[in-house]
Amino acid sequence: MPELPDVDGFRRVLAEHAAGREVRATVVHDREMLRNRSPQGLGRALRGRPFREPERRGKWLFAPIGDVVLLMHFGMTGLLAWERSDAEPHRHDRIVFRCRGGELRYRNMRRFGGIWVARDEEEAAAVTGRLGPDAAGLNRKAFQELLEHRRGGIKAALMDQRLIAGLGNLLVDEILWTARVHPERQVGSLDRKRRDALFDALRSTLRRSIPTGRVPPRRGWLTGVRDQRDARCPRCNTGLRRTTVAGRPTRWCPRCQRAPR
DNA sequence: TCAGTTGTTTATAT
DNA sequence: AATATAAACAACTG
Numbered sequence: 640m641p642e643l644p645d646v647d648g649f650r651r652v653l654a655e656h657a658a659g660r661e662v663r664a665t666v667v668h669d670r671e672m673l674r675n676r677s678p679q680g681l682g683r684a685l686r687g688r689p690f691r692e693p694e695r696r697g698k699w700l701f702a703p704i705g706d707v708v709l710l711m712h713f714g715m716t717g718l719l720a721w722e723r724s725d726a727e728p729h730r731h732d733r734i735v736f737r738c739r740g741g742e743l744r745y746r747n748m749r750r751f752g753g754i755w756v757a758r759d760e761e762e763a764a765a766v767t768g769r770l771g772p773d774a775a776g777l778n779r780k781a782f783q784e785l786l787e788h789r790r791g792g793i794k795a796a797l798m799d800q801r802l803i804a805g806l807g808n809l810l811v812d813e814i815l816w817t818a819r820v821h822p823e824r825q826v827g828s829l830d831r832k833r834r835d836a837l838f839d840a841l842r843s844t845l846r847r848s849i850p851t852g853r854v855p856p857r858r859g860w861l862t863g864v865r866d867q868r869d870a871r872c873p874r875c876n877t878g879l880r881r882t883t884v885a886g887r888p889t890r891w892c893p894r895c896q897r898a899p900r
Numbered sequence: 901t902c903a904g905t906t907g908t909t910t911a912t913a914t
Numbered sequence: 915a916a917t918a919t920a921a922a923c924a925a926c927t928g
Contacts, residue, residue, distance in 0.1 A: 640906060698907080713912050716925080717905050731925090751907055768908095799917095800908085805915050816922050821911095854906080886919065889904075 640712035641698060641752075643774055643805030643845065648852025649711075649719035652694045653743065654703060657690040660738040664703065669733040672745070674753040675766075684735035684756060684839060685736070690743075697770050697804025701763070707756050710766050714751025720744045723740045774805035775845055786826055792819075793829065793837075794822040795885035808887045809854045809862055814840045816861040816872075821896040822884040830897060865890040 641649075662685040662803055668680035675884055676684070702709040702772070711719070714732075724742055736743040745754060745823070757763040757777035772781060785803065789796045797811045804816070815822050817840035820833060829837070848854045856863045861879075864870040870879040872892035879890050 642906060675914075712907085714924090715905070717907095749905090749907095751923070789916095794919065795917075798907095807906055862906095887907090 641715070641717055642807035642810050642854065643695075643698060643720070644810075644848035644851065645773075645853050646698050646700055646713060646805075647695050647849050648748055649713070650693050650700055651852075652721050653690065653693045656741060657688055657736065657738060657743045658692055660740070661689045662686060662736050662738055663738040666735040666737065667733075668735070669750070672733040672750060674755045676756045681734075681756065690736075695773075696767070697773055698807070699770070699804075707758055708757040708763060709746065710757055710763055711871045712752035712754075714747060714749060714753075716749040717745065717747035717752050719845075720746060732857050745769075750774065757770070767812040769801050771802045772801065772804065774803050774841065775849065777803065777841070779835070779838050782841070783834055786834055789826045789827060790820070792885060793820060793824045793826050794887075794889065796826050797837075797841075798885060800885070808850070808889075809865070810844060812857050812865065812890050813844050813854055813861050816891060817844060818893050818894060819897075821898055822873070822882075822889050822891050824899045861890060861892075 665682045665685055667673050667681065670678065673681055684707050685704055691703045693700055693702045698712065700711040702711065721743055729746055731746045731748045732744045733747050734745040736859055757764045757766060789802065789860055794811055794815065795890065797806050814837065818836040820837060854862045858872050864873060871877065872879055873894060875892065875894050877894040880893050882889050
């Protein structure tokens, strides 16, 4: 699930249900997912303290509580759920924050990502690494500026969290398809018009994904057909290609997204 | 049995 | 210093 829109949905879960509530107990079902504290250390830092307003930075969720910030990353299959205290435990619930009237559950099937504790911004930065500006707050000028100084392939550039934070494989394929840019195009070969089209696609894709809490697999979107066996382009009905670009499985339309020269 | 999967890190090469 | 590529991590699903 987790790219920027998904993580923003998890932020809303925390903000709407857990913020302002005291943590009564923490339950660590999977020690390895708690990356830089012991289960006891987590309990000591959190017990009796209320969650405050969470913040999303790229694909990271920052959850301040007490004197620390919880840093959550969701890998490819993580999520955050608010559930009643008596709800059935889920097989992939890894870390649970029990509050009065419900509990926040960090669930993660594949176990990439995890939860870190940071005492200040410096410790947080050491965990997240350097992040570029958040994709959701980027303006056209800043976007153009970033691409000015970038070499190499456009797909790799858009997915690089140090350049722009928050875009993942699905979003980038959707954005490239919307802007009619071939995923292997070199950044330097894109003219102003193409870069503007990329920015427009980035903004419109995010605007419609964030409220949904995911890249919506709706009709008319690449994401709506990308997993089909003989997927066709929703715009021109040409058979989609599947290739590997920047190390990731990539879907694109050979007619809408012309190959680089 | 085997390929494929929404993310990152590491090693290695260019 | 940047960028590219492959493999590894893990746990499934089809």
